[in-house]
Amino acid sequence: DIQMTQSPSSLSASVGDRVTITCQASQDISNYLNWYQQKPGKAPKLLIYDASNLETGVPSRFSGSGSGTDFTFTISSLQPEDIATYYCQQYDNLPIFTFGPGTKVDIK
Amino acid sequence: EVQLVESGGGLVQPGGSLRLSCAASGFTFSSYSMNWVRQAPGKGLEWVSYISSSSSTIYYADSVKGRFTISRDNAKNSLYLQMNSLRDEDTAVYYCARDSWRSSGLFDYWGQGTLVTVSS
Numbered sequence A: 001d002i003q004m005t006q007s008p009s010s011l012s013a014s015v016g017d018r019v020t021i022t023c024q025a026s027q028d029i030s031n032y033l034n035w036y037q038q039k040p041g042k043a044p045k046l047l048i049y050d051a052s053n054l055e056t057g058v059p060s061r062f063s064g065s066g067s068g069t070d071f072t073f074t075i076s077s078l079q080p081e082d083i084a085t086y087y088c089q090q091y092d093n094l095p096i097f098t099f100g101p102g103t104k105v106d107i108k
Numbered sequence B: 001e002v003q004l005v006e007s008g009g010g011l012v013q014p015g016g017s018l019r020l021s022c023a024a025s026g027f028t029f030s031s032y033s034m035n036w037v038r039q040a041p042g043k044g045l046e047w048v049s050y051i052s053s054s055s056s057t058i059y060y061a062d063s064v065k066g067r068f069t070i071s072r073d074n075a076k077n078s079l080y081l082q083m084n085s086l087r088d089e090d091t092a093v094y095y096c097a098r099d100s101w102r103s104s105g106l107f108d109y110w111g112q113g114t115l116v117t118v119s120s
Helices: none
Strands: A003-009 A010-013 A019-025 A033-038 A046-050 A062-066 A068-077 A086-089 A103-107 B003-007 B010-012 B018-025 B034-039 B045-051 B058-060 B068-073 B076-083 B090-098 B107-110 B114-118
Touching: A003 A086, A010 A019, A019 A033, A019 A086, A019 A103, A033 A062, A046 A062, A046 B107, B003 B090, B010 B045, B018 B034, B018 B090, B018 B114, B034 B076, B034 B107, B045 B068, B045 B076, B045 B090, B058 B068
Parallel strands: A010 A103, B010 B114
Antiparallel strands: A003 A019, A019 A068, A033 A046, A033 A086, A062 A068, A086 A103, B003 B018, B018 B076, B034 B045, B034 B090, B045 B058, B068 B076, B090 B107, B090 B114
16 A cells, blocks of 8 residues: 655744645655645645646645655745645555645644 | 535444435535545544445445445435444544545545544
């Protein structure tokens, strides 16, 4: 099975800062990588699909890049409403869909 | 507006059974594959099960294979998860999630979740 790792596990940044989260797959998953945002007590929300495509309605300060085994998620200018846990998820290895352990983002 | 509303969660003893439901609205339910994803308290997300639009293809995570059964009723716009032989480690919020039209494994809409607690 494909294992997903994320780093850091948590971070604290100031409003307006650029925030970067990395996700690594244990084997090549091409670009079959999605990013979700989960706010406390809420369901996850799809932000980025196929590594770099912004889901409809998602603010452009969110972006993703990468392919193969190494991926990056970026918030260009952190806003207070971005406080959440962010998960990467692979869907290359059907029928198993694997999430990363998550990165908790806080405001400093 | 796409809506997914889960129900059926609750407290059950180890070894017991529970049936979760997910009522869908705002889209053509019969055209989309569906999934169950769970989240143990304070933990990350774990995909549980997948069912294709016609129920012809079904997948399970190894952790629930042989104990859980996913099904759907397209006439009732509903998704189900029958959970048997429940264990402590099945305690979690269970979400139903719709597969995007783009691809299986791309979850574009989620319900609010229903909490299952397995405890004696």
